[in-house]
Ligand code: HMG
């Protein structure tokens with residue numbers, strides 16, 4: 641049953657990160673053709689944004705070493721539309737690889753903490769910004785859209801709780817470099833609802849309107865859906881999620897699955913918020929992917945709907 645809450649947005653964009661954030665963390669290498677099929681099925685299920693892969697160093701993330709091959713396969717299948725699928729690029733080398741394939745939408749990914757900047761990017765907090773500066777400038781000059789992730793926005797496994805002001809300061813600098821929007825990441829899933837509200841408000845106080853913020857939750861402590869609801873209440877209209885709850889981060893070992901897209905869709909559906917996704921097609925896709933990966937999806941909604949036959 642749908643019960644509309646007038647305090648919440650009427651429409652939400654789900655930014656699907658399963659093929660990137662989900663598959664980057666799999667111990668087994670997933671064949672390129674299976675990844676391409678995953679992306680195609682997600683798009684066919686109505687997901688408006690499907691983040692396809694990352695142009696990172698193949699030694700750092702071997703799971704996504706086939707980024708160019710995947711993009712070429714998708715371009716052969718989907719034509720020009722494949723170029724709108726966002727891809728992660730940490731630096732100019734990554735951007736060059738994305739530009740060679742005609743990508744029109746890239747995402748840089750910074751850290752709110754010093755330790756994770758070192759572990760994830762081999763750079764200091766300042767060093768990451770120096771690496772992003774020419775990357776964003778050249779991407780913008782080439783007419784690309786640029787999203788900027790900020791990781792460890794709630795807590796960091798090495799540094800503990802991360803102050804809100806520290807997150808806002810890093811986010812502001814990424815926007816000042818020329819990024820269009822931020823995605824605020826709870827990389828290890830330790831955040832809780834009022835912390836979400838406080839972060840959105842602190843960005844607002846620093847002159848960053850909620851329209852420029854997306855939220856990216858991991859479900860390590862089972863808080864992702866409650867945090868998504870808090871984000872909606874704070875006016876956020878773009879939420880990242882991963883089909884079937886796949887995911888993690890290879891350089892943050894306490895990061896487990898992302899907020900499952902199905903769980904989010906179930907919530908939005910109940911709240912009468914438009915999202916454009918066909919839940920049955922999505923569950924079928926996650927069930928198919930889980931069979932490839934050899935283990936069931938951790939999403940409660942996938943389990944419930946798959947058991948009830950759809
Ligand atoms: P580095 O070792 O410092 O690289 O790594 P470098 O700049 O010193 O270059 C060394 C060599 O790597 C050079 O080659 C470069 O050309 C090459 P050589 O001259 O020695 O032959 N190289 C590259 N090759 C291919 N693609 C590239 C690239 N860049 C340099 N893009 C680097 C620095 C940033 C490359 C590395 O640390 C890296 O690839 N890190 C990626 C880590 C990653 O992907 N983590 C997961 C994504 S973040 C995440 O999941 C969190 C998120 O979901 C949000 C949340 O949950 O909070 C987004």
Ligand code: MG
Pocket residue numbers: 661825827856858888889898
């Ligand atoms: Mg993530």
